[in-house]
Amino acid sequence: MYNSKITGLGYYVPDNVVTNEDLSKMMDTNDAWIQERTGIKERRWIQEGSEDTSAVMGAKASRIAIERAGLTPKDIDFIVFATLSPDYYFPGCGVQIQEMLEMRTVGAVDIRNQCSGFVYAMSVADQFIKTGMYKNILVIGSEFHSGGLDKTTRGRGVSVIFGDGAGAAVLSRTEDNTKGILSSHLHSEGKHAEELTVLAPSIRHWVPKILEENDENDESYFPYMNGTFVFKHAVVRFSEAIVEGLKTNNLQAADINMLIPHQANLRISQFVQKKFKLTDDQVFNNIQKYGNTTAASVIIALTEAWEKGKIKDNDLVVLAAFGSGFTWGSVIMRW
Structure with a gap:
């Protein structure tokens, strides 16, 4: 292998x-x-x-x-x-x-x-x-x-x-x-799909119907988020995904050199950091500058952390994310 x-x-x-x-x-x-x-x-x-x-x-x-x-x-x-x-x-x-x-x-x-x-x-x-x-x-x-x-x-x-x-x-x-990706862990819970979604356009709401409507006031074309509900699930699933990855590799939270969380909300990252008793040097956030860039957020943050010299050879790096679907997961890697 x-x-x-x-x-x-x-x-x-x-x-x-x-x-x-x-x-x-x-x-x-x-x-x-x-x-x-x-x-x-x-x-x-x-x-x-x-x-x-x-x-x-x-x-x-x-x-x-x-x-x-x-x-x-x-x-x-x-x-x-x-x-x-x-x-x-x-x-x-x-x-x-x-x-x-x-x-x-x-x-x-x-x-x-x-x-x-x-x-x-x-x-x-x-x-x-x-x-x-x-x-x-x-x-x-x-x-x-x-x-x-x-x-x-x-x-x-x-x-x-x-x-x-x-x-x-x-x-x-x-x-x-001993280097590279040690394990990855993926999950989903589709019953919450409509808590963070764009409902239209879709195959159920396709072009002919759109053309017939006066859609200027149709909120379904814009993203919808049940913010409080999403937040409560995010802090739980973030933690679960991180714990799962650490246990799989016989590691502890203290072994993490750098956690790169999806940049959804700084409050979520701070909650997870506090839960795992990580220092500011062990977690990288850049949502302050870029907002939530969804699928791009983890890789932008990972790249910035590396460019700033915050990730070094042999460091244990953890990527974790949660979002619409709901879907969530983690990647554990040795740099």
């Missing part, structure tokens, strides 16, 4: 910074209200007229990750792309990456697991490498939220949270079973 390890990391966020003060000019909100509930100070939103899309941002992050891995796009054997905001309803963004980076005709798969998308994507890539099927896999998380948010007072509970951005990792084969 082979093992898989990260050999290259990269991220990209749009230049356009949107502060809480900027949002207060669009809707009835203010900086104190947003920071108290989410911890977010600013986020990045793609400007109108920009070339950026989920696929384009993913390609930009991927080029950085591939170069840092010491590879070229021709060396990539497979693509796993996680997003809830693809450029098209179909096909998925993975095939666009194959074309944008002028790769060989490698396979591409898209992961639609929202906030836990990157954790799921890493698990999928890890299994392909462990079985010996592929040697170098490009794993991407990218989101273009700003184009689909209700930027009025009606939608402020959701729209103040989300930002745009992308991150990418190259996962490569290694024969050293």
Whole structure:
């Protein structure tokens, strides 16, 4: 059995910074209200007229990750792309990456697991490498939220949270079973699917029906979140996923050198940090700058933590996420 390890990391966020003060000019909100509930100070939103899309941002992050891995796009054997905001309803963004980076005709798969998308994507890539099927896999998380948010007072509970951005990792084969991904753990609970969702458009609410309606006031086209309900489940499932990963590898919370939680809400991260008695040096958060970038949040945070020198050789790194579905999971790795 082979093992898989990260050999290259990269991220990209749009230049356009949107502060809480900027949002207060669009809707009835203010900086104190947003920071108290989410911890977010600013986020990045793609400007109108920009070339950026989920696929384009993913390609930009991927080029950085591939170069840092010491590879070229021709060396990539497979693509796993996680997003809830693809450029098209179909096909998925993975095939666009194959074309944008002028790769060989490698396979591409898209992961639609929202906030836990990157954790799921890493698990999928890890299994392909462990079985010996592929040697170098490009794993991407990218989101273009700003184009689909209700930027009025009606939608402020959701729209103040989300930002745009992308991150990418190259996962490569290694024969050293003491390094790389030690285990991954995935879960779902579909009975809560409509607690965090976009109900339409969908196959049940498709183009002819949309065209017939005056949909300007149809809230189903915008993200809906039962915030308190989601929060209560998130803090439980985050903890469960981390404990499961540690137990599988006979580790303790004290062994964690760096926890990278999905950047959903700073209050969730702080709750988990306190529960596991981790110091500020053991947890990395950047939601203050970027908001919740859903499938991109874990990989952007992981890349930033590594760039800042907070992750070193032989460190135990834990990735954990929870989100719509509900889906949640963790990845335990030795750097």
